[in-house]
Amino acid sequence: MLFKYTAIDKTGNETAGGIDAVNKDVAISSLQRQGLVIASIVSVEEKSFFKREIAFFDRVSNKEIVILSRQISTLFESQVSALRVFKLLGSESSNKMLRTALIDVADDIQSGKSISDALSEHNKIFSHFYVNMVRAGEESGKLDQIFSYLADYLDRSYEITSKAKNALIYPAFVTFTFITVMILMLTLVIPKISAIFVESGQELPIYTKIVVGISDFFVNYGIFLLILIIIGGFFLWKYNKTEQGKSSISQFRLSIPYLGNLYEKLYLSRISDNLSTMLSSGITMTRAIEITATVIGDTTYEKLLNESARVIKSGGSLSESFSGYKEIPSIMIQMIKVGEETGELGNILNTLSKFYAREVKNTVDTLVTLIEPMMIVVLALGVGVLLAAVLMPIYNISSAI
Numbered sequence: 001m002l003f004k005y006t007a008i009d010k011t012g013n014e015t016a017g018g019i020d021a022v023n024k025d026v027a028i029s030s031l032q033r034q035g036l037v038i039a040s041i042v043s044v045e046e047k048s049f050f051k052r053e054i055a056f057f058d059r060v061s062n063k064e065i066v067i068l069s070r071q072i073s074t075l076f077e078s079q080v081s082a083l084r085v086f087k088l089l090g091s092e093s094s095n096k097m098l099r100t101a102l103i104d105v106a107d108d109i110q111s112g113k114s115i116s117d118a119l120s121e122h123n124k125i126f127s128h129f130y131v132n133m134v135r136a137g138e139e140s141g142k143l144d145q146i147f148s149y150l151a152d153y154l155d156r157s158y159e160i161t162s163k164a165k166n167a168l169i170y171p172a173f174v175t176f177t178f179i180t181v182m183i184l185m186l187t188l189v190i191p192k193i194s195a196i197f198v199e200s201g202q203e204l205p206i207y208t209k210i211v212v213g214i215s216d217f218f219v220n221y222g223i224f225l226l227i228l229i230i231i232g233g234f235f236l237w238k239y240n241k242t243e244q245g246k247s248s249i250s251q252f253r254l255s256i257p258y259l260g261n262l263y264e265k266l267y268l269s270r271i272s273d274n275l276s277t278m279l280s281s282g283i284t285m286t287r288a289i290e291i292t293a294t295v296i297g298d299t300t301y302e303k304l305l306n307e308s309a310r311v312i313k314s315g316g317s318l319s320e321s322f323s324g325y326k327e328i329p330s331i332m333i334q335m336i337k338v339g340e341e342t343g344e345l346g347n348i349l350n351t352l353s354k355f356y357a358r359e360v361k362n363t364v365d366t367l368v369t370l371i372e373p374m375m376i377v378v379l380a381l382g383v384g385v386l387l388a389a390v391l392m393p394i395y396n397i398s399s400a401i
Helices: 024-033 049-056 062-077 082-092 096-110 115-120 127-138 143-200 206-240 243-255 259-280 285-297 300-315 320-321 328-344 345-400
Strands: 002-008 014-020 037-043
Touching: 002 024, 014 024, 024 037, 024 096, 049 285, 062 082, 062 143, 082 096, 127 143, 127 259, 127 285, 127 300, 143 206, 143 259, 143 345, 206 345, 243 259, 243 300, 259 285, 259 300, 259 345, 285 300, 285 320, 300 320, 300 328, 320 328, 328 345
Parallel strands: none
Antiparallel strands: 002 014, 002 037
């Protein structure tokens, strides 16, 4: 949104101009960071409802952050100043949300803030992990390497997560389509056919009676069932917002046969990769675990990591802090212990990360291989029962005639 403003600069002179910002507060903050005292600021364009809805769904994709990180790394290697880097990338970005954030970051850097502090103001775009990695780069003087590490890490993380998600899209779509078709058949087709059965006066097979009974239920009480499902979904969503709800759903997710194993390997890969990346960047073990806990994405592992951080603070090792948790395999604990004894913990964690990443890919491939034939069998049985329940009585009626 474009705003026209009138302000007083540092020399006491009145100045006027325009600024593009997400909202009025952001515009005012940006101008104040430039040392201007705002006299008046007015929006010159009112967003329509449609545009506001589009803005609501604005987001910065993982791919854009990866590309941004690589661009920043390349520019730092070319000895371009941080202020110039963010101004340049901000002006070139095609994503409005990212462009506004980068311009704000440049303004913050110009006003004296560090890069990490400036990035932390935009936590919807730059995660806690991302900001702390940049802070470590500032402290070590290796910002170009850090942004390159971040790009590589985000690439790996996105590949693993997207593979797991994409594996579930096909079965979810087929299941949804099957359920939709079955409901339409039971509510629109079966009632008309069941009327023919009633008029014929013939004794119906037991499976036909079951199908007709289910059809009658959906016709007479389907709307109440739909309302019940919507209310149940709403309360489940609210429950998932509570700490107890998050913990319960996390435990349930991890306990699902086969699928729970996939989630476990996904989180173990994420833990190993995060710790390896941060330790190689000079972040302390305790801090690395605390940061990993905030970005792991699962309540069970978040609690585990926070408890492990407390053990390490009291003098324990990483392998000791992981001991006793069923969510951490013994082989992983033993390898971490070897890494601690040999001083190669970073390399061991990197090896574990690659191992669990391969395990996630193999598990997903196996899951997809198993799901497809199972779904074909289930769909065939469902369609077969429905057809038999309809066609057999019709055949009996036509034979009687």
